[in-house]
Amino acid sequence: MTKIKLSLTAFFTGWFFAVLQFSFLMLLQINISSAYLTYMVITLSWMIGTVAGLWIPRLSMPLGVGLGTVSYYIVYTLVSYNPFSPITLPVASAGVAIAGLWAGHFFVTMLDKSMTTDSIFFHENNGFIVGLVTFFAGFTQIGRPFLLYVPLILAVGLFLSSRAEKPS
Amino acid sequence: MNRFSAQLIKECVLLFLVGACLSVAQFIMIRDFVAILYGEEVVIVLVTAAFFTGLSIGYLLSRKLSKSLFKYLFLASIFIHLTFPFSYRYLASYISDNGDSGVMYMTLMFAYALLFSSMFACFLPQLVHGEDDGASSRQRLKIFYSVELAGFVMGFAIIGWSWNQVLSPLLMVYWTLLTAVLYLAVKDKVFTGIFAILAIWASLGLNARDMKSTELLYQYKHGKENIELLYSINSPYQKVEVLQRPDGGKYLYLDGLQNLNSSDLEVLNHYIAKIPAKLTRPERALIIGNGTLSSVSKVYPYTKKLTSVELDPGVLKAGQKYFTPPETLEGLDRWNLTIDDGKHFLKTSKEKFDLVIMDIPSPLTVQEAILHTAEFYSLVRSRMDEDGVIAVQLSGPLQQNNRTPARVTAALSMAFKQVMVLDSEEGDRSFAYASDNLPFTKADVRRVSSDFEDEDSLTIITPEEIPYYLTKAEALQIDTLDLVLRRGWERFMGRYFDDD
Structure with a gap:
């Protein structure tokens, strides 16, 4: 049962990461620019955050997911209301990196829960594929409401699942 | 340095190179398969998902395969890499010649996704849970995943270096990286030597084979x-x-x-550029897109200042080499070219324009569709005076339905008070001119286009007639880009899975 729970957590975390990453990208592309620089900023910042997340000594799932979600909505607000301020892109880059922290520390946390690396990456990657498809289908159907609500819904789902895990 | 730390360093180097290979492999596969299957957003998502499915299969098998089986599968896979990109292009041509079966194309794509990504995904789990060298799995995961991501970033840099070039230099670098991965993973000098020799041999005439x-x-x-x-x-x-x-x-x-198509270019440029420029004689004109720069000479004689904004330097390069040689643009001192995203340019520019020409591809991807939305047209409107005009090609004839031409026209109608549409049989599509106060009439348009296309084949739909065509159309907006999914899906299914 625990194995299934852990697999599902990894799967939903991958889903959350994909939706969050693509939402960041789309936010910047809609509000600032679709130039390649935008894509580079998101990808590199996410990777920097991931590597930093691997090495930070402590980060719980609620805190990691919460930090990522709060960063996302700060960037959302900033690019929606002040897209061309000189601080927007640096702040967005920092926000993406903060969101990436959990993308790194998540793997360490799951390994500590006796999941093997192949299993974590397998389930997380499957979630990422579903997230990729969900994002594309969802964004083309409803547009900005997807960017506004879906990352939050997935984050709340992950947060609740982590609370449900605790008693066992 | 003890034996364990030397081993750790070797494993780190291996994972760094694997990260770089993964990055380059992702780029090559997605680019090539998207082009083979035609680059609508649906196809881009499908090919990307296939690549990631390959990774999942790699993760799944990584610790289930015996060492010897992994070694032989790895060797087979890495040697097949020397046939990229020719083998899958030949196979796609073969499938096409034998009935264009969608199932066969999907099989081809997933098989190559396995080859492109699965083997690279095996290394990290195998090494994290590898031989006990004193470091815990936790520590090894931190080190190895960090190193693999660093390699991925290096792969990014290599891809950046290869932009706006033919594929062959990138492939040669990729094969060099694979040679090093092969040596570090298998530690077999004979196989590595054979691979290196074959890679050098395959590099000879690579460009010609790529083109062929x-x-x-x-x-x-x-x-x-x-x-x-x-x-x-x-x-x-x-x-x-x-x-x-x-x-x-x-x-x-x-x-x-x-x-x-160069034979359509004359018609396209005539309606999207020359006619509105001739009728408005704009003080300042802006062309968004038109990477071939072929419409510049059509607008230039009628304007005091002309700006072209194109995002893709690769299209500009192709345009200058084959469609609009630079010498034809020499001496156009009232014209300037900016490489930028159209909406970023408009949002950051303080200039106002009297004519904006939208010469961009049909809305088949999200990014292209955003440039056909009511929000984007409102942005254009904010950079114009009341009688400023925007010219847009509608990607087909305007009809009373909910397809692309009607939805784009509806989006224009949300941002501008007046929209006039020219439906050209010569151009096999419609063109829209929108403004809050169109500075020309149907008769004016008829007059300036009479020597180009006769009255029977050019239908002019006046602003008063436009609402009739839009009764079934939902305006294209950022929150209603379903067209990208629907149209992409229809085209994809029609192309590969429709028996008719």
Whole structure:
């Protein structure tokens, strides 16, 4: 049962990461620019955050997911209301990196829960594929409401699942 | 340095190179398969998902395969890499020649996704849970995943270096990285030597084979007989290809989709550029898109200042080489070119324009569709005075339905008070002119276009008649980009899974 729970957590975390990453990208592309620089900023910042997340000594799932979600909505607000301020892109880059922290520390946390690396990456990657498809289908159907609500819904789902895990 | 730390360093180097290979493999596979299957957003998502499925299979098998089985599968897979990209292009041409089966294309794509990504995904789990060297799995995961991500970033840098070039230099670097991965993973000098020799041999005449195999795709898959491929590069955004027919006519393809045909260019430029420029005589005109720069000379004589904004330097390169030689633009001192995203340019520019020409591809991807939305047209409107005009090609004839031309016209109607549409049989599509106060009438348009297309084949739909065509149309907006999914899906299914 625990194995299934852990697999599902990894799967939903991958889903959350994909939706969050693509939402960041789309936010910047809609509000600032679709130039390649935008894509580079998101990808590199996410990777920097991931590597930093691997090495930070402590980060719980609620805190990691919460930090990522709060960063996302700060960037959302900033690019929606002040897209061309000189601080927007640096702040967005920092926000993406903060969101990436959990993308790194998540793997360490799951390994500590006796999941093997192949299993974590397998389930997380499957979630990422579903997230990729969900994002594309969802964004083309409803547009900005997807960017506004879906990352939050997935984050709340992950947060609740982590609370449900605790008693066992 | 003890034996364990030396081993750890070797494993780190291996994972760094694996990260770089993964990055380059992802780029090559997604670009090439998107171009083979034609680059609508649906296809981009499908090919990306296939690549990630390959990774999942790699993770799944990584610790289930015995060492010897993994070694032989790895060797088989890595040697097949030397046949990229020709083998899958030949196979796609073969499938096309044998009935264009969608199932076969999907099988091909997933098989190559396995080859491109699965084996690279095996290394990290294997090494994290590898032989006990004193470091815990936790520590090894932190080190190895960090190193693999660093390698991935290096792969990014290599891809950046290869932009706006032919594919062969990138492939040669990729094969060099694979040689090092092979040596570190298998530690077999004979296999590494054979691979290196074959890679050098495969590098000879690589460019010619790259061009020939792409040409074959156009002959079989696109049905363009006797076509000659003149140019094929990967820009930061897409695959840019120029082909020539025996009669000298040229095509520009972006990610496998026809962007323009030189024989249609005259009609397109006439309606989207020359007519509105001639009728408005703008003080300041802006052309968004038009990477071939072919419309510049049509607008220039009628304006005091002309600005072109194009995002993709790769398209500009192709345009200057094959469609608008730089010498034809020499001396145009009232014209300037900016490489930027159209909406970023408009949002950051303080200039106002009297005429804005939207010469961009049809809305088949989200990014292209955003430039056809009511929000974007409102942005254009904010950079114009009341009688400023925007000219847009509608990607088909305007009809009373909910398809692209009607939805784009509806989006224009949300941002501007008046929209006039010209439906040209010559151009096989409609063109829209929108403004809050159109500075010309139907009679004016008829007068300036009479020597180009006669009254029978050019229908002019006045602003008063437009609402009739929009009764079933939902305006294209950022929150209603379903068109990208629907149209992409229809095209994809029609192309590969429709028995008719």
